[in-house]
Amino acid sequence: MQTFRLVKVAGKSIIKNKMRTLLTMLGIIIGVGAVIIMVAIGEGAQGQIEQQIENLGTNMIVITPGAATTSGASQGFGSFSRLTGEDAIKIRNESIYAAGVSPVMSSFFAQIVGGEGNHRASILGVTPEYQTIRNWNTTSGRFFTAQEERTGKKVVVLGQTVVKQLFGTRDPVGERVVVNRIPMEVIGVLESKGQTPDGNDQDDFIIIPFTTAQNRIGGRSFIRQILISTYTPQDIPAAQEEIGAILRESHGLAEWEADDFQVRNQEQLSEAAQGTTEVMTALLAAIASISLLVGGIGIMNIMLVSVTERTREIGIRMAIGARGSDVLTQFLIESIVMSILGGALGVALGVGGSSLLGSTMGWATAVNPETVMIAIAFSAAVGIFFGFYPARKAASLNPIDALRFE
Amino acid sequence: MSEKQAVIRVKGIRKTYLMGKTKVHALQGVDFQVMQGELVAIMGASGSGKSTLMNIIGGLDYPSSGSYFLDDIEVNKLSKNDLADIRNQKIGFVFQGFNLLARTSALENTELPLLYDRSKRIKNHKAAAQKSLERVGLGNRVDHFPNELSGGQQQRVAIARALVTNPSLVLADEPTGNLDSKTTVEVMKLFQELNEEGVTIILVTHEDEVARYAKRIVELRDGKIIRDVEQTPDSAARDLEELLARRARENDIEEPEAAEAD
Ligand SMILES: Nc1ncnc2c1ncn2[C@@H]1O[C@H](COP(=O)(O)OP(=O)(O)O)[C@@H](O)[C@H]1O
Numbered sequence: 001m002q003t004f005r006l007v008k009v010a011g012k013s014i015i016k017n018k019m020r021t022l023l024t025m026l027g028i029i030i031g032v033g034a035v036i037i038m039v040a041i042g043e044g045a046q047g048q049i050e051q052q053i054e055n056l057g058t059n060m061i062v063i064t065p066g067a068a069t070t071s072g073a074s075q076g077f078g079s080f081s082r083l084t085g086e087d088a089i090k091i092r093n094e095s096i097y098a099a100g101v102s103p104v105m106s107s108f109f110a111q112i113v114g115g116e117g118n119h120r121a122s123i124l125g126v127t128p129e130y131q132t133i134r135n136w137n138t139t140s141g142r143f144f145t146a147q148e149e150r151t152g153k154k155v156v157v158l159g160q161t162v163v164k165q166l167f168g169t170r171d172p173v174g175e176r177v178v179v180n181r182i183p184m185e186v187i188g189v190l191e192s193k194g195q196t197p198d199g200n201d202q203d204d205f206i207i208i209p210f211t212t213a214q215n216r217i218g219g220r221s222f223i224r225q226i227l228i229s230t231y232t233p234q235d236i237p238a239a240q241e242e243i244g245a246i247l248r249e250s251h252g253l254a255e256w257e258a259d260d261f262q263v264r265n266q267e268q269l270s271e272a273a274q275g276t277t278e279v280m281t282a283l284l285a286a287i288a289s290i291s292l293l294v295g296g297i298g299i300m301n302i303m304l305v306s307v308t309e310r311t312r313e314i315g316i317r318m319a320i321g322a323r324g325s326d327v328l329t330q331f332l333i334e335s336i337v338m339s340i341l342g343g344a345l346g347v348a349l350g351v352g353g354s355s356l357l358g359s360t361m362g363w364a365t366a367v368n369p370e371t372v373m374i375a376i377a378f379s380a381a382v383g384i385f386f387g388f389y390p391a392r393k394a395a396s397l398n399p400i401d402a403l404r405f406e
Numbered sequence: 407m408s409e410k411q412a413v414i415r416v417k418g419i420r421k422t423y424l425m426g427k428t429k430v431h432a433l434q435g436v437d438f439q440v441m442q443g444e445l446v447a448i449m450g451a452s453g454s455g456k457s458t459l460m461n462i463i464g465g466l467d468y469p470s471s472g473s474y475f476l477d478d479i480e481v482n483k484l485s486k487n488d489l490a491d492i493r494n495q496k497i498g499f500v501f502q503g504f505n506l507l508a509r510t511s512a513l514e515n516t517e518l519p520l521l522y523d524r525s526k527r528i529k530n531h532k533a534a535a536q537k538s539l540e541r542v543g544l545g546n547r548v549d550h551f552p553n554e555l556s557g558g559q560q561q562r563v564a565i566a567r568a569l570v571t572n573p574s575l576v577l578a579d580e581p582t583g584n585l586d587s588k589t590t591v592e593v594m595k596l597f598q599e600l601n602e603e604g605v606t607i608i609l610v611t612h613e614d615e616v617a618r619y620a621k622r623i624v625e626l627r628d629g630k631i632i633r634d635v636e637q638t639p640d641s642a643a644r645d646l647e648e649l650l651a652r653r654a655r656e657n658d659i660e661e662p663e664a665a666e667a668d
């Protein structure tokens with residue numbers, strides 16, 4: 001077929017001008033590589049966030065302070081919202097759906113001294129139910145009991161990172177540590193949960209009983225969330241409604257006042273998180289697409305120069321019988337082949353780059369075949385779009401003028 | 407001798423170029439025919455319209471008026487695409503400046519017209535190109551690039567390329583203009599041989615010594631034919647001497663000038 005022969009001609013021309021070909025493709029290579037790396041980072045982050053939310057525990061409801069919308073007027077002066085220990089107690093006492101309730105008091109950067117040195121980590125003050133709600137096992141020792149929690153015992157459960165910092169590989173259970181100058185006994189070590197996509201260490205903290213936290217650390221800490229588990233997943237919607245009502249009563253909200261808290265289930269949390277990462281992925285891809293566009297303009301630029309440079313060649317081809325459409329097809333194929341080739345090299349760069357990023361930065365990067373297909377299809381489209389104008393310019397040359405061109 | 411067919415018939419051809427507001431009448435009513443097997447030299451001073459006429463005969467350009475038949479096809483009425491096909495299948499062009507593709511072997515250059523041959527008469531392109539190169543005496547240079555060949559050899563590749571489609575007509579516009587006298591004679595001898603094999607050839611030259619190889623001379627002046635005569639072609643041997651002698655004389659005159667300029 002004629003087109004097949006013209007592909008061969010285009011191929012030869014591409015091979016004969018390696019430097020020009022490489023320069024032409026460079027923009028596409030970088031553009032496609034950037035798109036793939038950016039999308040891989042975004043999707044990796046998304047995947048990890050999803051997994052993290054799944055990791056949170058099963059049948060879980062999370063209450064956070066603050067209204068769902070931050071749009072102004074309804075949030076008057078005195079309504080600076082807080083969750084309190086009483087809220088948690090009221091839910092535990094009144095809810096029929098709640099299986100476990102744990103307020104989470106947190107304080108950043110407590111000073112912990114013990115073992116071989118000292119370390120700063122955040123503290124969580126929770127009830128024993130926290131362990132079952134979050135489905136979080138200890139690798140050594142145990143979690144504190146309800147009794148220890150109620151009486152404000154000075155016991156502490158350590159995250160893996162804290163253990164590593166203070167005790168190395170030694171088992172710290174039974175040892176003493178000093179938390180913000182308060183001596184406490186290490187009773188357990190939690191299993192590792194790894195890193196969040198944005199690089200936060202989820203093992204760099206300690207857990208103490210809620211009452212202990214209230215009594216000893218109180219001043220600078222606040223209740224960040226209340227975690228609740230239900231008996232079955234089917235209970236969740238009803239539980240959310242019920243708990244919302246309990247909290248409104250607890251906060252003394254009038255009927256016309258909006259909630260000053262949010263009650264969300266895992267799905268809603270993951271939707272929110274996904275929304276953020278989707279926006280991030282789209283943004284990254286958009287930025288990377290601009291480089292692809294610039295790459296396309298680069299192709300057009302070099303093809304235009306190439307048409308001028310090869311005016312004589314075009315004249316020769318026309319003189320010996322090439323139709324305008326033959327010349328158009330040849331140049332179009334050249335730019336398409338170059339952009340697809342550039343796209344393929346860009347994919348290689350993207351896949352290599354994202355796995356390198358993944359391994360050196362500890363990010364979960366995911367290249368899916370879909371992205372690769374889209375990237376190559378897109379670069380072919382770039383080749384057609386930006387190759388068409390130069391190709392048409394070549395095809396519309398007058399053979400006599402083209403032959404006379406020096 | 408068998409009955410000869412007219413390969414081309416040119417009737418009342420005019421060509422007017424517009425240069426800004428002024429009109430240049432490059433051809434002002436040209437009539438002539440070329441029969442199969444002829445070797446015609448078109449002569450005339452620079453600017454007399456030789457190239458303009460060749461471009462029209464070669465299907466590279468349309469006349470402003472008049473009609474032109476090639477193998478009984480009225481070429482001046484064809485579309486651009488059909489004109490391209492005529493150039494491809496019926497005409498072989500040889501240029502003054504060779505016009506070979508750089509970084510492309512002699513064989514690939516020779517093959518090139520077959521790429522655009524929509525009639526698909528010739529199946530094996532490589533074999534046809536090889537045969538064509540052998541015909542011009544370059545069977546042992548097929549893999550050479552143009553920059554590895556002498557001017558005469560490059561022009562012979564161009565002739566092989568013109569012949570590869572078995573055209574009705576070979577056109578050559580000043581084919582020896584860039585060649586030295588020795589290779590000029592070689593190339594002209596080649597044209598003569600090809601003509602003896604039956605190829606119809608029209609070539610443009612302003613050198614009498616080159617025109618002597620032709621069987622017929624058509625002379626143009628100011629876009630009109632002023633002379634159209636048959637002649638007995640000279641032998642190559644005698645001509646070579648004359649050409650060398652004349653070019654030597656020209657060099658003798660030029661050399662002192664060049665020395666002064668230094
Ligand atoms: N494209 C063109 N535009 C304007 N004038 C042209 C063009 N081509 C040729 N001419 C003019 O037409 C006349 C004949 O030119 P040409 O056929 O090239 O002569 P020759 O080949 O005999 O030297 C000249 O006066 C030339 O300047």
Ligand SMILES: [Mg+2]
Pocket residue numbers: 456457458
């Ligand atoms: Mg001329």
